[in-house]
Amino acid sequence: MRLNIKGKKLKISSKEFHAALAAEGIPVGLGYIHKPIFEYEVLKDKKTYGKTHCPFDCEKSGKKDVRYRADDYPNTYWALSHWLCMGWNEGLTESDVDDIAEAIRKVATLLPKPK
Numbered sequence: 001m002r003l004n005i006k007g008k009k010l011k012i013s014s015k016e017f018h019a020a021l022a023a024e025g026i027p028v029g030l031g032y033i034h035k036p037i038f039e040y041e042v043l044k045d046k047k048t049y050g051k052t053h054c055p056f057d058c059e060k061s062g063k064k065d066v067r068y069r070a071d072d073y074p075n076t077y078w079a080l081s082h083w084l085c086m087g088w089n090e091g092l093t094e095s096d097v098d099d100i101a102e103a104i105r106k107v108a109t110l111l112p113k114p115k
Contacts, residue, residue, distance in 0.1 A: 012111050014082040020110075021084070024103035028086045036076045038068035 018030040037043060046053040055061035070076070086100070 014084060017107060018084055020107040021103055024106065026086065026100055026103045028084050030081075030084060032080045032083050032085055034080075036070070036073065036080060038070070038073070038076075043068050 015030060018028055021028045041047055046056040048054060048056070052058050056066045057064060092100075
């Protein structure tokens with residue numbers, strides 16, 4: 001599950017919200033992945049399917065010179081460093097979900113009120 005904390009509206013940073021949830025015993029991570037997927041070698045260097053570079057620049061895909069550039073995704077770095085993430089799966093009990101919801105509600109309720 002991903003939470004996007006709107007710091008300007010809430011008057012609290014993602015880091016502070018993360019710390020408050022962690023203090024409530026909620027297992028939550030700050031940030032998502034370390035770098036955007038387009039920075040990984042497979043996309044950046046088009047290292048797919050041996051030396052064909054398919055589907056980036058092969059005739060079978062009908063694509064010509066496909067590129068993924070940071071400029072094309074201007075909010076990516078901000079989002080990856082500000083999202084709060086927690087595991088959410090079939091192993092959570094109804095009680096777990098209630099605890100998580102209550103902690104989020106508690107932290108949000110205790111925030112300074114926007115003026």
